[in-house]
Amino acid sequence: MPQEFKRQYKEILEQYTLRQTEHNLYEGQNFSRQLIQKNISPEEVISIHKASLEEIIPNLSADVSHSFDLLIEVMIRYGLALKEHQTLIKKQENFKMEMELASNVQQTLLKTKIPNMFGLDIGMISVPAQEMNGDYAYFLNDETSVGVAVADVIGKGIPAALCMSMIKYGMDSLTGAKTDPIVVLDVINRIVEKSVSDSMFISMFYGTYNTTRSEFTYASAGHEPPLFYCAKSERFTELQAKGLLLGVVPNVKYEQHSVVFDKEDFVVMMTDGVTECRSKEGFIEQQTVMDIIESVRDESAQAMVEYVYKKLEELQDFEQRDDFTLVIFKKI
Amino acid sequence: MPQEFKRQYKEILEQYTLRQTEHNLYEGQNFSRQLIQKNISPEEVISIHKASLEEIIPNLSADVSHSFDLLIEVMIRYGLALKEHQTLIKKQENFKMEMELASNVQQTLLKTKIPNMFGLDIGMISVPAQEMNGDYAYFLNDETSVGVAVADVIGKGIPAALCMSMIKYGMDSLTGAKTDPIVVLDVINRIVEKSVSDSMFISMFYGTYNTTRSEFTYASAGHEPPLFYCAKSERFTELQAKGLLLGVVPNVKYEQHSVVFDKEDFVVMMTDGVTECRSKEGFIEQQTVMDIIESVRDESAQAMVEYVYKKLEELQDFEQRDDFTLVIFKKI
Amino acid sequence: MKLKSSVDILSEWDIVAARQLGRNEAKEVGFGTVDQARITTAISELARNIYLYAGKGNIEIKQITQGNMQGLLVIASDQGPGISDVRKVMEDGYTTSGGLGAGLPGVKRLMDDFKIETIFGEGTTISATKWLR
Amino acid sequence: MKLKSSVDILSEWDIVAARQLGRNEAKEVGFGTVDQARITTAISELARNIYLYAGKGNIEIKQITQGNMQGLLVIASDQGPGISDVRKVMEDGYTTSGGLGAGLPGVKRLMDDFKIETIFGEGTTISATKWLR
Ligand SMILES: [Mn+2]
Numbered sequence: 001m002p003q004e005f006k007r008q009y010k011e012i013l014e015q016y017t018l019r020q021t022e023h024n025l026y027e028g029q030n031f032s033r034q035l036i037q038k039n040i041s042p043e044e045v046i047s048i049h050k051a052s053l054e055e056i057i058p059n060l061s062a063d064v065s066h067s068f069d070l071l072i073e074v075m076i077r078y079g080l081a082l083k084e085h086q087t088l089i090k091k092q093e094n095f096k097m098e099m100e101l102a103s104n105v106q107q108t109l110l111k112t113k114i115p116n117m118f119g120l121d122i123g124m125i126s127v128p129a130q131e132m133n134g135d136y137a138y139f140l141n142d143e144t145s146v147g148v149a150v151a152d153v154i155g156k157g158i159p160a161a162l163c164m165s166m167i168k169y170g171m172d173s174l175t176g177a178k179t180d181p182i183v184v185l186d187v188i189n190r191i192v193e194k195s196v197s198d199s200m201f202i203s204m205f206y207g208t209y210n211t212t213r214s215e216f217t218y219a220s221a222g223h224e225p226p227l228f229y230c231a232k233s234e235r236f237t238e239l240q241a242k243g244l245l246l247g248v249v250p251n252v253k254y255e256q257h258s259v260v261f262d263k264e265d266f267v268v269m270m271t272d273g274v275t276e277c278r279s280k281e282g283f284i285e286q287q288t289v290m291d292i293i294e295s296v297r298d299e300s301a302q303a304m305v306e307y308v309y310k311k312l313e314e315l316q317d318f319e320q321r322d323d324f325t326l327v328i329f330k331k332i
Numbered sequence: 333m334p335q336e337f338k339r340q341y342k343e344i345l346e347q348y349t350l351r352q353t354e355h356n357l358y359e360g361q362n363f364s365r366q367l368i369q370k371n372i373s374p375e376e377v378i379s380i381h382k383a384s385l386e387e388i389i390p391n392l393s394a395d396v397s398h399s400f401d402l403l404i405e406v407m408i409r410y411g412l413a414l415k416e417h418q419t420l421i422k423k424q425e426n427f428k429m430e431m432e433l434a435s436n437v438q439q440t441l442l443k444t445k446i447p448n449m450f451g452l453d454i455g456m457i458s459v460p461a462q463e464m465n466g467d468y469a470y471f472l473n474d475e476t477s478v479g480v481a482v483a484d485v486i487g488k489g490i491p492a493a494l495c496m497s498m499i500k501y502g503m504d505s506l507t508g509a510k511t512d513p514i515v516v517l518d519v520i521n522r523i524v525e526k527s528v529s530d531s532m533f534i535s536m537f538y539g540t541y542n543t544t545r546s547e548f549t550y551a552s553a554g555h556e557p558p559l560f561y562c563a564k565s566e567r568f569t570e571l572q573a574k575g576l577l578l579g580v581v582p583n584v585k586y587e588q589h590s591v592v593f594d595k596e597d598f599v600v601m602m603t604d605g606v607t608e609c610r611s612k613e614g615f616i617e618q619q620t621v622m623d624i625i626e627s628v629r630d631e632s633a634q635a636m637v638e639y640v641y642k643k644l645e646e647l648q649d650f651e652q653r654d655d656f657t658l659v660i661f662k663k664i
Numbered sequence: 665m666k667l668k669s670s671v672d673i674l675s676e677w678d679i680v681a682a683r684q685l686g687r688n689e690a691k692e693v694g695f696g697t698v699d700q701a702r703i704t705t706a707i708s709e710l711a712r713n714i715y716l717y718a719g720k721g722n723i724e725i726k727q728i729t730q731g732n733m734q735g736l737l738v739i740a741s742d743q744g745p746g747i748s749d750v751r752k753v754m755e756d757g758y759t760t761s762g763g764l765g766a767g768l769p770g771v772k773r774l775m776d777d778f779k780i781e782t783i784f785g786e787g788t789t790i791s792a793t794k795w796l797r
Numbered sequence: 798m799k800l801k802s803s804v805d806i807l808s809e810w811d812i813v814a815a816r817q818l819g820r821n822e823a824k825e826v827g828f829g830t831v832d833q834a835r836i837t838t839a840i841s842e843l844a845r846n847i848y849l850y851a852g853k854g855n856i857e858i859k860q861i862t863q864g865n866m867q868g869l870l871v872i873a874s875d876q877g878p879g880i881s882d883v884r885k886v887m888e889d890g891y892t893t894s895g896g897l898g899a900g901l902p903g904v905k906r907l908m909d910d911f912k913i914e915t916i917f918g919e920g921t922t923i924s925a926t927k928w929l930r
């Protein structure tokens with residue numbers, strides 16, 4: 001038994017038996033912090049308590065003394081559980097370091113550069129719920145066109161992150177930003193269908209904006225529909241486009257549509273981590289999300305996506321349940 | 333305070349104060365198993381003990397009674413640590429399930445088919461040290477040629493596994509099995525160099541066997557040299573080829589060499605998980621590995637790799653420290 | 665019956681005062697010894713956090729009822745620097761607050777309801793309730 | 798001084814006998830109350846494992862010395878089915894043995910040295926030593 005702890009504890013106990021003050025209990029509490037830090041097990045605490053009490057009350061009845069031996073016996077298992085906890089904490093820390101490294105690797109692997117386009121303001125944010133991101137946003141561009149892919153593996157964590165790397169290499173194999181959205185989805189669908197087991201599905205949206213014609217052409221593989229904001233009418237509409245999730249069957253017919261932007265119009269592309277935010281009271285309404293976006297429509301696209309993330313994080317009580325990705329294209 | 337536990341504990345304590353037998357302590361011990369399973373916290377145990385003692389010894393001194401209040405105060409933190417442990421155990425279980433899923437995803441993503449070639453017997457085994465594999469073997473083939481890539485990310489676990497997916501997509505972008513090994517390494521090196529952070533390196537061997545000419549052409553990016561076994565002389569030689577690890581610099585000059593096979597000759601390609609096996613007594617000698625391989629030279633290539641794995645697993649006391657990959661090409 | 669009371673936290677002594685207040689109120693509501701100790705430990709952690717990270721603040725204790733449930737509400741507020749990463753602070757084993765079972769996750773476990781509001785640079789308010797069973 | 802002694806484990810009563818033997822020997826060597834309880838708990842777990850999984854077996858207790866160190870060696874042996882996956886049985890939180898801190902990882906933690914030898918289908922021998930400090 002660590003003699004120094006015994007001495008300190010006896011002093012606190014002695015004071016407390018004399019006067020039952022809150023201050024003495026506070027000292028006991030602070031002392032227990034130290035005990036835990038020094039790996040003193042609960043059965044040792046009982047043993048220290050017993051020895052102290054025997055010194056403080058010299059004629060302590062044998063019954064009381066014995067009773068502590070039973071208590072020590074009972075506490076042994078609690079001590080074991082605590083030691084098990086310390087092992088697990090160490091494991092957990094190692095795992096965290098591995099995940100941090102993995103998350104860095106993923107960020108380097110999947111990094112994409114937000115292009116600088118004439119007449120178009122682009123904002124992007126992608127925040128994983130856990131260490132690894134199962135959402136993905138990727139940009140392709142040339143002089144007059146900028147393409148953007150937004151994808152979400154159904155599920156999150158490491159399995160989703162592994163799948164996501166596939167989309168990246170698929171996108172890398174494409175030739176340019178002008179490729180038709182339905183062609184892009186078809187190429188990626190074939191890759192996913194070939195490489196991924198039947199239980200893994202990916203939703204993906206692909207859109208390409210032509211700065212000369214201010215035209216946004218898009219297609220969707222079972223992905224969350226983007227919101228198009230018309231500045232003139234001050235109204236949102238969903239950009240619907242039918243198409244099956246990636247990886248289900250090799251041949252899918254995707255729909256392609258376009259919309260022409262006026263100045264200040266913007267499109268908000270996202271994953272279901274944005275629309276399926278939950279607060280304690282239930283799902284956050286689409287109208288709420290729209291109101292939040294509209295309230296910052298005059299900000300830059302990047303400021304907009306960051307503001308929306310912060311607001312939704314707050315509404316969710318800082319418990320992010322799914323990966324969150326938001327991309328805004330705004331004509332300026 | 334759960335009344336039923338109180339009643340049971342009081343009975344045990346009463347018996348124990350009467351007679352301090354081992355049997356009573358054993359009952360206390362068994363009882364504590366139940367307490368822990370029912371999430372009774374240590375501070376509650378003290379409280380139960382106090383209440384029981386007060387009933388068993390009606391004239392218990394106030395000092396003793398008070399002393400338990402301090403003990404309860406001290407135990408609160410131990411109770412918290414225990415609850416934290418239960419949370420962590422649940423997390424750990426979820427994580428295990430996630431890793432199993434991730435490992436399945438990886439196996440599906442990286443799956444490769446061992447080709448069936450006329451005149452060449454091929455065997456392959458790849459076993460990860462943890463759930464995820466940071467080693468990779470991949471086959472390409474046409475009528476007369478079969479190419480094989482064997483790669484190892486420096487490091488293991490999830491970060492390594494993420495990197496590995498890159499090699500797969502790089503290989504997929506190649507046109508055929510006849511591509512020169514130095515061209516293959518050059519293509520993959522450029523991909524890796526572009527996508528991976530400076531702290532991640534990959535060693536890779538690429539060889540292609542022409543069944544018409546019985547010729548094996550190969551190049552290496554800092555990879556473990558394969559062992560070539562000449563059946564006639566019954567001797568092993570290392571197939572050396574200079575070349576930097578993948579991902580260090582964009583332009584690397586690789587060396588390309590060839591060797592012609594006679595009947596029964598074979599080449600053993602591997603990762604350092606094979607050569608750096610350790611037993612309790614230290615590293616396992618290369619000669620030992622060679623002896624093991626030679627002892628089964630008359631078996632099929634697949635039987636050979638499986639036998640070598642089993643033997644080395646045994647020598648290592650079943651503690652596999654690194655991912656283990658072995659490929660054999662044997663002329664028949 | 666005093667239904668609301670509070671203690672300003674300016675020195676370490678005030679931590680003891682807040683504990684004392686909490687224990688008295690807990691006794692009054694009818695909590696047993698173990699729950700009294702839990703509530704007091706929670707108050708202790710909250711007050712200590714204020715003292716260590718915000719410098720000063722306030723602990724308010726309220727007896728509350730909801731339907732036929734009775735409980736004790738503890739509100740810890742400060743105008744300190746705020747918490748920049750709430751998720752991280754609420755994580756187990758995050759060791760700034762002294763290891764095993766301590767810190768805000770500990771407070772959450774000791775009480776039944778727990779809510780944290782923080783504005784970076786403006787301060788933090790934590791509300792925690794324990795219900796009588 | 799009796800230096801070696803053993804108990805056959807055939808019924809639950811024998812678990813208590815093994816514990817008693819272990820406690821007596823531990824006392825004799827000079828272990829304090831807490832260590833006595835730890836050694837006894839370890840013996841309890843080992844004997845219980847024999848009783849539950851092998852049906853019958855033996856617990857042997859030896860007082861040992863090494864240099865100027867004194868200790869107690871517990872050997873639990875059975876001719877039961879053996880352990881098919883030692884790695885798994887030694888894993889924490891592997892819940893067949895009744896949860897938190899129990900089972901063989903618990904025994905390993907309670908003692909200073911721990912060795913397990915098992916042949917599938919032939920039986921298991923576990924040796925665990927506690928040294929007097
Ligand atoms: Mn997802």
Ligand SMILES: [Mn+2]
Pocket residue numbers: 152153155271272273322323
């Ligand atoms: Mn999602």
Ligand SMILES: [Mn+2]
Pocket residue numbers: 466467484485486487488492655
């Ligand atoms: Mn490796």
Ligand SMILES: [Mn+2]
Pocket residue numbers: 484485487603604605654655
């Ligand atoms: Mn390796």
